[in-house]
Amino acid sequence: MDAYDKGSNARPVPGEPEAAVPDSRPPEGQETSDGHETADDHGTPDSHGPPVGQTPSARIPQQYGDQQEQPYEGQQYGGQHDDERYDDTALAGPPLPPPPAGIAALSLPYQIAAALALAVVAVAACVHVGMVFLHVAPSNTVTKQHGQAIDEWIYPEFEQNWKLFAPNPLQQNIAVQVRADVRAADGEIRTTRWYDLSALDGVAIDGNLLPSHTQQNELRRAWDFFVATHDNANRPNGLRGALSEKYLRRIVVLRLDREQAGGRGAVVQQVQVRSRTTNVPPPKWSQEQVSDKPIVRQLPWWPVSEADRAAGTRPGEPTGTEASAR
Incomplete structure (x- = not known):
């Protein structure tokens, strides 16, 4: 008995050679039992049967040795669904936290x-x-x-000034000037000329692309501070009056020493400060009329104490120029 007598799915008997599957197709040119003649172009794309030389058994899914087709999406694979497939990223574990930064x-x-x-x-x-x-x-x-x-x-470093945002900004030029009684190196007391400190600041700022805050505002703010804390008779009107007077006096003493008022080695004994205020002229197209007469406000003489002098300008100490020469 042949190995396939019992059907096309029967397995071969061990020890016996595998029998070929009989070709049930009629020879070419013969009619089949239903009266149709077989085609001469077997194996062409239009043929309905298997190609020439291939048995129908080749169309049967193989059961031994060959890999099966990959399961389509949604089909169970190894007893699990698609969303339960093996994820190799699980072996890497969670991402490491970033290293600490800052403090x-x-x-x-x-x-x-x-x-x-x-x-x-x-x-x-x-x-x-x-x-x-x-x-x-x-x-x-x-x-x-x-x-x-x-x-x-607040005073004097953090003083607040809102004049920049005032509806009527400053329209005056204010020049702060000072003179002093100095004791010369020979012991003689002399009175110096008037030094226009505001003009000296203007010369230092002119042409300077990056002028310092001291050159621009120190003297001007010191004078504004004094005027705001004194009445027209130069009497202090509050607790800040004495502070503003001391602040202005120390600035002018330092500036006189820088200008070597009275000659080298001279010591300032007392100072006198005055302001010269002139109105800014209006433009030519304006019909506004302002006075061009300067207004002078002259303060009394202030004695200079040792605390008012900067280091290196006290009597018996070399000045900055002399110290650098040494």
Whole structure:
């Protein structure tokens, strides 16, 4: 009995040679049992049967040795669905966290030091903002009770000036001038000429692309500070009057020493300050009429103490020029 007598799915008997599957196709040119003649172009794309030389068994899915077709999407694969397939990224584990940065990257002692420094800066910033707010705010209970402490914090470095945003800005040229009684090297007391300190600042600023804040504003702000704290008779009208007078006096003494007023080695004994104010002329197309006559405000003589002199300008000490020559 042949190996395939019992059907096309019967397995061959072990030990016996595999029998060929009989070709049930009639020879070429013969009619089949249904009366149709077989085609002469077997194996062409239009033929309905298998190509020439290929048995029908080749169309049967192979069961041994060959790989099966890949399962289509949604088909179970190895007992699991598509969404349960093996993920090789699971072996890598979760991504590593980024390395610490900023203060966290420092050691514990440095972290503590940095935190303390930031806390000090934050407290100082809050105090400064609070002081400035109380200074520019309208008069209230806090400013009346702690006004002196607020003024000591603000003046003169953090003084607030809103003239830039005023509806009527300054339209005057103010020149601050000073002269002094000096004791010369031979012991004689002499009175110097008037030094126009504002004009000297203007010469230093002219042509300078990056002038310093001191050259532009120190003298001008000192004079504004004095005028705001004194009446027309040059009497102080508050606690800041004495401070503004001392501030202006020290500036003019330093400037006189820089100009070597009275000659080399001369010591300033007393100073006198005055201002010369002139109106800025209006443009030619304007019909506004302003006076061109200067207004002079002259202050009394101020004695100069040892505290008013800068280091190197006190009696018995070499000046800056002499010290550099040495």
